[in-house]
Amino acid sequence: MLMMLEILVLYSTIVSVSLGQDPFFLLSGPPSKVIYRLDKTTKAYTDIPITQQQPSSVQYDRGTERIFFGATDEIHVYSIRLDGSDSMEEANAGMYAPAITIDDNRRYLFVYSRGSTSTIMQIKLAEDPLMRYSRVIDNPTNNITHIAADPATGTLFLGSDEGVYACSYNGTETVIALNSSASSNGITFDDNYIYAIRGNIIWRINRSSNEAKQLFTISYKTNQAAQGLAAAGGHLYFALNYCDQGAASQECDTYVYRLLKDGSQYEAFSPLIRTAYCSMLKLVYVTPFQRNVSTTSPCQEDITGACIHIVDDNYSDDSSASNNTLVICLLVVLVFVCLVSIGFFFCWKKMSKFQMSGNSDETINETLHSGHYMELTEEQKF
Incomplete structure (x- = not known):
């Protein structure tokens, strides 16, 4: 029984750990001092207030579960908790930082x-806030507005008004993935492709051959622009902003749209998010760590900064859901087995006591009716 209870506790622990968090989006843009968290499953959003700084670029560190952002009117990069509390200075950027990204595997x-x-x-991360030991990467382009990091290959993808670039973490092996003079409004990737918003066009670039294809054209109205791009499952997500700059309130209406990766269909994904002061919101996608996978050990690197071994810490919607269902079913079976075992145990105890009591009564009655007295055994004594 004790062993079964220990197994039950173990499986209860696995369930509480493996459920984790659902994926979500973060949306932000100056001059608003609010970061919006949009749940991918429920599509509900909450406000994360920022007391002093105006976030220019936002990223999420899954290891510490903190939001990192560069500020428009500050020289620092800050981090906060998901509720907006515990603001900390993480780095001194020296000047306005329009683009940041995080590799939370290598930290x-x-x-x-x-x-x-x-x-x-x-x-x-969390080791050099004064940036005394930070490494300057050879920058292949200027006016960068979006950066994405691929931990599996140690590659940075850069979006600027000069084009789309890919380079290693140490700045070498630079590749011009797309030569295009247009505003860079978002960049992301998957195992096979780089995706980038250039002006109002979403491009798909083959990571092996650098073959570029115009995937989708966003129909812009006046004072409308897309900001941020994320690849998740079979979809691409982006924030589409419309700012009525002629109105006295100068409000902006933002919707998150999603597009099939083949560019064939798209739809509005989120409810309306309305902001004041003409805030063009930029979208970032977050997949929290799977709680039953080790996330504490960063990968080892060689002298070039390349990753020797990568632990796959990415949260998977389908696999995590099936794993949680399996564990919960096992938990229910274990609870049932424990209850049945406890019931059998008490029934056995009661039957044994009743049988022992019956045998004792029969022995005593036979002795009294025979006219002879016999000494009772220890088991027969009351």
């Missing part, structure tokens, strides 16, 4: 700063 923060040199800095 790297990449910051692009529009200082005098327009550099990309590689910073160890």
Whole structure:
């Protein structure tokens, strides 16, 4: 019984750990001092207030479960908890940082700063807030507005008004993935492709051959623009903003749209998010760590910064759901087995006591009716 109870406790622990969080989106844009968290499953959103800074670029660190953002009117990169509390300075960017990204496997923060040199800095998370030991990456382009990091290959994808670039974490092996003079409004990737918003066109670029294809054209109205791009499952997600700059309130209406990766269909995904002060919201997609997978050990690197071994910590919608269902079913079976075992145990105890009592009564009655007295055994004594 004790062993079965221990197994039950173990499976209860697995269930509470493996459920984790659902994927969600973060949306932000200056001059608004609010970051919006949009749940991917329920499509409900909540406000995360920021007391002082105006976020220019936002990323999420799954290891610490904190939001990192560069500020428009500050030289620092800050981090906060998901409820907006515990603001901390994480890095000194030297100037306005319009683009940041995080590799939460290796524990790297990449910051692009529009200082005098327009550099990309590689910073160890939570280890070097003064950036004394940060590494400056050779920057192949200027005016970067979006950065994405691929932990599996140690590759940075850069979106600027000069084109789409790919380079290693140390700045070498630079590849011009797309030569296009247009505003960069979002960049993301999957195992096979790079996706980028250039002006109002979503491009798909083959990671092996650099073959580029116009995947989808966003029909812009006046004062309308897409910001941010994310690949999740079979869809691409982006935020589409419309700002009525002629109105006295100067409000902006934002919807999250999703598009099939083949570009064939698209639809509005989220409810309306309305912001004041003409805030063009930029979208970031977050897949929380799967809780029953180790996420504490970063991968080892060689001298070039390439990853030798990667632990797959990505949260998978389908697999995690099936695993949770299996564990819950096993838990129910174990509870049932324990209850049945307890019932059999008490029935056996009661039957044994009743049988022992019956045998004792029969022995005593036979002795009394025979006229002879016999000494009772220890089991027969009351």
